[in-house]
Amino acid sequence: MNTFRNRTAIAFGIALALALAASGASATNGYYTHGAGTKSKAQAGAGSANPEEIMELATNPAGITALPESIDAGIGFFMPYRSYESTASQYQGNCAPPGGPANCAFTIGPNDLGSDNKFFMVPFVGMNWKLTDVDYLAAAFYGRGGMNTKWVGGEASFDPDGAPGGAVTVPGTYGGGTAGVDLMQGFLNLSYARKLGDQFSLGASAIFAMQRFEARGVSTFAPYTKTYVESYFATGQPTMPRDLSSNGHQMSYGYGASIGAIWTPVDMFSVAAAYTTKMSMSDLTHYSDLFAQGGGFDMPSTWTIGLALRPNDAFTLLFDLQQIDYTDVDSVSNPIQNLFNCPIFNPSGNVEYCLGGNKGPGFGWDDMTVYKFGGSWKYSDTWTWSAGYSFADQPIRRDQMTFNILAPGVIEQHWTAGFTQKMKNGNELNMSLMFAPNSRVSGPNNFDPSQTIRLE
Numbered sequence: 001m002n003t004f005r006n007r008t009a010i011a012f013g014i015a016l017a018l019a020l021a022a023s024g025a026s027a028t029n030g031y032y033t034h035g036a037g038t039k040s041k042a043q044a045g046a047g048s049a050n051p052e053e054i055m056e057l058a059t060n061p062a063g064i065t066a067l068p069e070s071i072d073a074g075i076g077f078f079m080p081y082r083s084y085e086s087t088a089s090q091y092q093g094n095c096a097p098p099g100g101p102a103n104c105a106f107t108i109g110p111n112d113l114g115s116d117n118k119f120f121m122v123p124f125v126g127m128n129w130k131l132t133d134v135d136y137l138a139a140a141f142y143g144r145g146g147m148n149t150k151w152v153g154g155e156a157s158f159d160p161d162g163a164p165g166g167a168v169t170v171p172g173t174y175g176g177g178t179a180g181v182d183l184m185q186g187f188l189n190l191s192y193a194r195k196l197g198d199q200f201s202l203g204a205s206a207i208f209a210m211q212r213f214e215a216r217g218v219s220t221f222a223p224y225t226k227t228y229v230e231s232y233f234a235t236g237q238p239t240m241p242r243d244l245s246s247n248g249h250q251m252s253y254g255y256g257a258s259i260g261a262i263w264t265p266v267d268m269f270s271v272a273a274a275y276t277t278k279m280s281m282s283d284l285t286h287y288s289d290l291f292a293q294g295g296g297f298d299m300p301s302t303w304t305i306g307l308a309l310r311p312n313d314a315f316t317l318l319f320d321l322q323q324i325d326y327t328d329v330d331s332v333s334n335p336i337q338n339l340f341n342c343p344i345f346n347p348s349g350n351v352e353y354c355l356g357g358n359k360g361p362g363f364g365w366d367d368m369t370v371y372k373f374g375g376s377w378k379y380s381d382t383w384t385w386s387a388g389y390s391f392a393d394q395p396i397r398r399d400q401m402t403f404n405i406l407a408p409g410v411i412e413q414h415w416t417a418g419f420t421q422k423m424k425n426g427n428e429l430n431m432s433l434m435f436a437p438n439s440r441v442s443g444p445n446n447f448d449p450s451q452t453i454r455l456e
Contacts, residue, residue, distance in 0.1 A: 028080075028411040028436050029370050030395050031147045031183065032302075032324055037124070038074050042418025042432035043374025044388025046318035048306030049262060049272035053430075054126030057138050059304055059322075060260035060274035061191035061203030064128050064138045072140075074430070076122040082115040082149060083456045084173075084405050089157075090450035106220075107448045108173060108402070111154035115180070120148065134195040136203075145185035145299070147407050151217070152178050158220075172217050173405055176245060179217025181406045185299065186210050189258075199265055205258040209279040209299060212249050215287055215406070219245040225289040226354040229344050233351075241289035241356070252297065254281035272306040278328045291331040292360035300328040313378065318388075320372040326365040326395055334362035336403050336446050363407055364400030368392050374416075384420040386432070389413070398443030401453040408455040411436045 027033045035045030037055025047056060051063025054072045086109040126140030156175035157167040173179040186209070193203030222228055222241050231239035260274030279299035288295035306320040327333040339361040340346060341353035352358045374388030394410040418432030442454035 027145050027147070027409070028414065029322075029392060030324060030326060030365065030368055030409045031145045031185075031407065033122070033144055034370075034372075034390060034414045034416075034434065036142060036144065037072065037126075038076075038418065038430040038432050039386065039420065040374075041076070041434060042386040042388065042416055042430070043318055043376065044372045044390040044414050044416045044434075045322070045370070046306065046320040046372040046374035046388055046390075047308075048260070048274060048304050048320050049270040050306075050308035050310075050316055050318055051262070054128050054138055054140055055124055055142060057126070057140055057189055057191045057203070057205060058142055058144060058187070059276075059320075060262065060272050060306070061138075061189075061205040061258055062193050062201040062260040062262045062272070062274070064136045064191055064203060065134075065193045065195050065201040065262075067128055067136075067138075069128060069130050071125070071127045073125040074123065076124075078120045078122055079118055080120075081118060082408050083113060084151075084408065085112045085454045085456070086110050086445065087452045089448050106156055106158040106175065107167075107451055108156050108405070108445055108453065109154055110451075111173065113151050113154050113173070116150040116152055117148050117180075120146075122146075136193045136195075138189075138191045138193075140189045140191075141186065142189070143184065143186050145183070147181060147183040147409065149180040149406060149408070150178065151180055151405070156220070170220070174218055174220050176217040176219040179406065181216070182212070182214040182249065183407075184212045199263060201262045203260045205276075207256045207258060207276070207279065209254045209256065209281065211252045211281065211297070211299070213252065213284050213287065213297065214247070214249045215244075215290055216246050218290065218406075221245075221355060222289075224339055224342060224344055224355050226342075226351045226357040226360070227289050229342060229354050230351045233343060243286050243295070244289040244355070247286040250284050250286040252281045252284050254279045254298070256280065256299070268310045270306075270308040272308075273304070274306075275301070275303045277301050278325075289356040291356065292334055292362055293330055293358050294356055296329075297331050298329050300325045300332070315378075316376045318372075318374040320370075320374075322370045322372065324368040324370070327367050329362075330359075331362045332365050334360065335364040335397075336361045336400055337364075338362075361403070363403050364397055365395040365409075366393075366397060368395050382422045384422075386416075386418045386420070388416040390416075394439060394441060396441055396455070398441060399446070401441075401443040401455065402446040404455060405453065410439045410441050410455050412439050413437050 035041035036058035037053040056063040124142035128138035256279040258276040283295040
């Protein structure tokens with residue numbers, strides 16, 4: 001990743017245009033990135049208590065009080081490798097396990113697939129202004145979250161229970177052809193901060209968010225949607241859902257805010273705290289038969305606590321604790337088991353538990369707590385070296401495998417390194433590298449518990 005600091009409006013305009021044209025990405029703390037700016041990413045996303053770049057406003061807007069007027073622009077190159085494997089069904093003619101026949105409605109594969117789409121660009125741009133000796137303003141556009149999968153090939157079989165005529169086998173992970181999702185999330189952040197003396201700063205941001213989404217290959221879930229079930233029980237003739245799968249990309253827009261503070265009681269130590277609200281987003285109406293609450297897909301809130309220790313002028317040690325509250329978003333956190341209260345499975349159930357209903361199933365994600373450790377060494381006036389490590393428990397529970405083939409956000413560790421080179425004209429060149437070791441999670445197919453699905 002490269003960052004160029006330049007005080008020209010041309011650089012800002014070029015980077016903004018590039019950011020607006022960016023493609024979707026697959027992030028690594030669930031579907032959030034491990035850091036915002038290049039320096040932060042080189043230190044595993046830590047740095048909320050030691051602001052060094054404009055992009056720190058994505059975590060803590062109070063940090064802009066420590067920065068000179070400048071423009072930061074950069075681009076990240078991200079290469080995720082995702083795969084899933086499903087074993088053969090073990091029912092062999094007996095489709096009546098505890099829980100009822102509905103639990104083995106269909107089998108995925110056995111498949112062993114890798115996702116296409118392995119290269120993404122993630123740009124950002126930011127600019128800040130010193131209004132007075134104590135008042136500061138900044139603006140930035142950046143991507144912070146996303147998920148992209150494309151599963152080509154594979155097959156699914158329906159009613160693998162030895163019924164007359166045998167199982168029906170159809171192509172695609174879910175039997176609807178090539179499956180996957182494309183989610184891109186971008187943010188326009190306008191921040192104001194003020195110094196309250198030499199030791200304390202407060203900041204706040206107004207955040208405008210946008211997201212672009214597409215789902216493919218999930219049309220076989222049509223009988224489990226609120227549209228289908230409600231019309232069938234009302235008229236005896238089901239209405240096929242139109243807003244479930246393969247409706248192309250749709251944009252969604254919304255807003256939120258953040259607040260933050262930094263306290264530096266002595267030069268060698270700082271502490272920070274920040275909170276970003278949930279982003280209230282417009283509904284994805286083209287996928288109202290897929291997501292809970294008729295296409296609701298807000299963005300989760302986050303909070304961060306950070307520490308910075310500077311034992312001397314050369315070394316800085318950092319620690320950030322970040323919480324991502326995926327349970328804020330029903331479409332992300334509702335468990336797939338909600339679907340089994342849909343009347344298609346449970347005659348005494350409620351249509352609001354079907355796909356698209358107010359209590360419809362989601363991906364069953366838990367909240368994430370991320371621990372970030374970073375540090376830097378100022379080797380000379382022109383060279384600074386950085387490194388970091390972060391870890392977290394991935395958000396996917398082992399009883400939530402079936403839908404999470406679409407969104408296998410199972411990464412738990414990040415190893416990072418980078419450098420800063422200060423040039424003679426005062427500009428900076430920054431680079432960071434991140435490696436996320438392989439991570440796996442496995443559990444039963446929710447529609448055929450005798451089958452194991454592994455996400456990797």
